[in-house]
Amino acid sequence: MSKTLVEKIWDAHVVKSQEGFPDILYIDTHLIHEVTSPQAFDGLKKRGIPLFRPEQTVATADHNVPTLDQHLPIKEELSRYQVDMLTKNCEEFGVELYGLGHPFQGIVHVIGPQLGITLPGKTMVCGDSHTSTHGAFGAIAFGIGTSQVEQVFATQCLLQEKPKTMKIEVNGELAAGVRAKDIILHIISKISAAGGTGYFVEYAGSAIRALSMEGRMTICNMSIEMGARGGLIAPDQTTFDFIEGREFAPKGEDWDKHLAYWKTLYSDEDAEFDKVLTFDAADIKPMITYGTNPGMGMAVDEKIPSVASQPESEQDSYKRALEYMGLEDNQSVLNHPIDYVFIGSCTNSRMEDLRDVARFVKGKKKADDVHVFIVPGSKQVEIQARKEGLDKVFEEAGFQLRQSGCSACLGMNEDKIPAGKYCVSTSNRNFEGRQGPNARTMLASPLTAAAAAIAGEIVDVRELI
Amino acid sequence: MKKFEKLISKVVPLPIENIDTDQIIPARFLKATTREGFGENLFRDWRYDSNNEPKKDFILNDSTYSGKILVAGKNFGCGSSREHAAWAIQDYGFDVVISSFFADIFKGNALNNGVLPIQVSEDFLKNIFDETFKNPESTLEVDLEKQTVTANATGRQEKFEIDPYKKSCLLNGYDDLEFLLSHKEDIEKFEEQKTV
Ligand code: SF4
Numbered sequence: 001m002s003k004t005l006v007e008k009i010w011d012a013h014v015v016k017s018q019e020g021f022p023d024i025l026y027i028d029t030h031l032i033h034e035v036t037s038p039q040a041f042d043g044l045k046k047r048g049i050p051l052f053r054p055e056q057t058v059a060t061a062d063h064n065v066p067t068l069d070q071h072l073p074i075k076e077e078l079s080r081y082q083v084d085m086l087t088k089n090c091e092e093f094g095v096e097l098y099g100l101g102h103p104f105q106g107i108v109h110v111i112g113p114q115l116g117i118t119l120p121g122k123t124m125v126c127g128d129s130h131t132s133t134h135g136a137f138g139a140i141a142f143g144i145g146t147s148q149v150e151q152v153f154a155t156q157c158l159l160q161e162k163p164k165t166m167k168i169e170v171n172g173e174l175a176a177g178v179r180a181k182d183i184i185l186h187i188i189s190k191i192s193a194a195g196g197t198g199y200f201v202e203y204a205g206s207a208i209r210a211l212s213m214e215g216r217m218t219i220c221n222m223s224i225e226m227g228a229r230g231g232l233i234a235p236d237q238t239t240f241d242f243i244e245g246r247e248f249a250p251k252g253e254d255w256d257k258h259l260a261y262w263k264t265l266y267s268d269e270d271a272e273f274d275k276v277l278t279f280d281a282a283d284i285k286p287m288i289t290y291g292t293n294p295g296m297g298m299a300v301d302e303k304i305p306s307v308a309s310q311p312e313s314e315q316d317s318y319k320r321a322l323e324y325m326g327l328e329d330n331q332s333v334l335n336h337p338i339d340y341v342f343i344g345s346c347t348n349s350r351m352e353d354l355r356d357v358a359r360f361v362k363g364k365k366k367a368d369d370v371h372v373f374i375v376p377g378s379k380q381v382e383i384q385a386r387k388e389g390l391d392k393v394f395e396e397a398g399f400q401l402r403q404s405g406c407s408a409c410l411g412m413n414e415d416k417i418p419a420g421k422y423c424v425s426t427s428n429r430n431f432e433g434r435q436g437p438n439a440r441t442m443l444a445s446p447l448t449a450a451a452a453a454i455a456g457e458i459v460d461v462r463e464l465i
Numbered sequence: 466m467k468k469f470e471k472l473i474s475k476v477v478p479l480p481i482e483n484i485d486t487d488q489i490i491p492a493r494f495l496k497a498t499t500r501e502g503f504g505e506n507l508f509r510d511w512r513y514d515s516n517n518e519p520k521k522d523f524i525l526n527d528s529t530y531s532g533k534i535l536v537a538g539k540n541f542g543c544g545s546s547r548e549h550a551a552w553a554i555q556d557y558g559f560d561v562v563i564s565s566f567f568a569d570i571f572k573g574n575a576l577n578n579g580v581l582p583i584q585v586s587e588d589f590l591k592n593i594f595d596e597t598f599k600n601p602e603s604t605l606e607v608d609l610e611k612q613t614v615t616a617n618a619t620g621r622q623e624k625f626e627i628d629p630y631k632k633s634c635l636l637n638g639y640d641d642l643e644f645l646l647s648h649k650e651d652i653e654k655f656e657e658q659k660t661v
Contacts, residue, residue: 036546043642063492127546146549148577154646197540429544432485433487434487
């Protein structure tokens with residue numbers, strides 16, 4: 001019988017399927033970090049049970065860590081406590097930890113792919129919704145709550161209903177200045193922040209195929225922002241080339257064996273999806289968000305949709321969002337002044353993103369009143385960026401290159417955007433208060449963010465390249 | 466996990482859509498390493514101003530409204546996978562959340578903590594809001610066994626969906642981990658057969 005890619009991977013991981021119960025799904029790799037793991041470790045201790053497969057568990061410290069002076073003890077007491085707790089728990093339960101100071105440290109969704117831990121055909125989970133990022137390699141990867149983290153600790157399994165499947169095809173060629181981030185912001189703006197709820201999304205089509213692994217990760221990363229359980233892309237030569245030779249990737253004969261299997265990982269021609277959506281790459285322009293959920297986005301040269309055009313039941317929430325943002329409906333945001341630019345997060349903090357920004361800003365200078373910080377997704381990205389001299393380019397432009405972590409994406413460390421200030425951010429969430437109480441976030445691609453940093457206002461990057 | 470069978474309670478109405486997990490519990494309060502105490506910071510930035518003074522116009526600060534049922538607008542709980550959101554709701558004292566649509570991960574997290582998420586029609590939701598604002602004393606009755614929610618003032622009733630396995634977990638106070646642990650042998654057998 002023909003199957004979708006999700007079904008192929010899912011079926012290969014079902015330990016037991018019983019009428020009236022969710023499937024028992026086997027998890028190959030469990031990624032953990034300091035924020036969503038302490039209560040799960042605690043649960044194991046209370047029940048007096050060991051961690052079942054510590055060698056399939058990988059830990060890093062990312063959400064709380066400072067992005068300056070990482071060699072010093074963490075100043076903020078609670079953050080330090082949480083990070084120390086992770087270290088202790090990993091020691092006690094025998095989990096490999098890439099903590100602060102370790103050359104492999106970084107945002108959990110950046111280091112998995114970079115180290116060759118993320119592989120096609122795997123099931124992967126993490127107590128973090130953007131685990132969907134790893135789907136870019138043709139893996140089933142999704143975020144879980146802390147009770148589930150404890151379940152995977154104890155049994156390497158989860159109880160899961162098989163998800164519905166959706167195919168999103170993007171065909172054609174992207175215009176100059178349009179990036180993977182714009183594709184996903186475009187899709188979410190069309191189908192809304194809840195449009196994918198209940199589905200696992202497979203992205204396909206020529207525009208997706210043409211993307212680098214970094215671009216594919218950006219797309220899969222934001223699947224959760226349309227409510228989807230996860231997103232994935234069938235592996236191909238681009239995927240295999242990216243993985244080969246990485247630290248923990250299979251080698252030699254083992255590589256050949258894996259590769260043969262990976263080549264069977266695609267949705268069969270006549271496989272049936274529960275829903276199919278199609279987009280034309282030519283319709284996609286550089287995007288920007290104007291509201292307080294990622295579905296409230298538009299092409300940068302469009303006007304904010306009117307309140308009256310919203311369904312009646314949603315008008316109050318819509319007005320509330322615009323009020324929070326200090327914006328009006330029917331308004332264009334072009335030339336709207338901004339205060340901060342944040343280039344980072346698991347959506348856009350990889351080498352390709354930093355190179356894209358550097359290429360654009362080389363020889364230019366940021367606007368005087370704008371604060372710009374670039375936070376690499378991992379220690380390795382940081383080191384590579386310095387090796388390529390990007391730090392110099394950034395410095396000359398007045399951008400600050402920091403050390404790796406989640407940083408202002410969620411403002412758990414000291415990197416926060418002050419109340420009322422506008423921040424063009426390459427992260428994935430523009431929720432109220434996400435980057436600090438009353439901070440105003442506008443999501444965009446790294447290129448659009450870089451252009452805003454130079455201009456001091458929102459601009460259409462297509463006119464500048 | 467505590468058992469859930471039936472509940473009759475007044476409700477706290479929050480007619481806002483797309484309430485995300487960052488509103489339910491802002492990230493800066495995620496530094497705790499235990500499950501307790503999150504209720505204090507539930508809807509923190511809507512409840513308190515920057516001087517930590519309660520905002521008078523927010524519903525949780527209005528003693529007219531109380532109860533064990535939170536009723537909120539569409540797409541409740543979108544955003545992050547943080548279970549802290551479900552812990553905060555439970556710790557504050559809510560046993561049930563009613564909306565016309567829930568985000569997936571939140572729904573799972575709530576059920577894993579004995580909080581029942583109930584999806585009702587848009588129309589019934591509007592009705593509940595209207596009734597509650599008209600008379601804050603009006604109550605809802607939730608019957609898990611029958612899968613019904615009833616507005617006691619109007620008699621209007623709707624059936625709600627719940628996964629049969631999750632329903633039996635709530636009724637009996639079981640959790641997934643106990644179920645999974647009882648299948649340890651199957652899991653080990655699966656590992657032995659697995660090739661790639
Ligand atoms: S960078 Fe942001 S979205 Fe990504 S894992 Fe960190 S906090 Fe979550």
